[in-house]
Amino acid sequence: MKEARCIIHGKVQGVWFRAWTADMARELGITGWVRNLPDGGVEALAQGEKAILERFIERLHDGPPLARVTQVDIDWREPGDSWDRFSVTG
Template identity: 40%
Template sequence: MSTPTGTQPPAPTRTVHALVSGTVQGVGFRYHCAYTAQDLGLVGQVRNLPDGDVEVMAQGAAPDVARLLTWLHHGPRWASVSRVTVTDLRPGALEATGFEITG
């Protein structure tokens, strides 16, 4: 079956777990991350970890997840990101219906 003229097939889903290190707590990182992810139509969560890192779980169209990952490497203007570690998970692994701040 062919795709109607002028339409694109849906992008494959990508699910990631990311750990963001550096000066990423106390600078609005979670709030800006959630806003960016919601704007991209992603689902998942962002939270502060006790060790000072920020953990992000995100799922959505692969190009949109890639855009969020690019954003994670710099964050909001007050952040100083030193490292982003990304692990791909099974596509569709998250059962979230929105993107929220959980901690």
């Protein structure tokens, strides 16, 4: 089990990015959360098997149809708190 903190940059607010991310994470069986950031980015904290998290991150680079992702910063770490699902916050 691994944890990835992802900061997604670009046109990622107001384009259904959080809902799309949550749907994708649930489809992959990942737990955690996603939220908007004050600077216009999106942050996701995801937990799961590393290979599945790598697929999740790969898809974050594309985003939903209306998004324009310019960069995804990844911070790999050991899991801290744990969640029983993937949710949209703030």
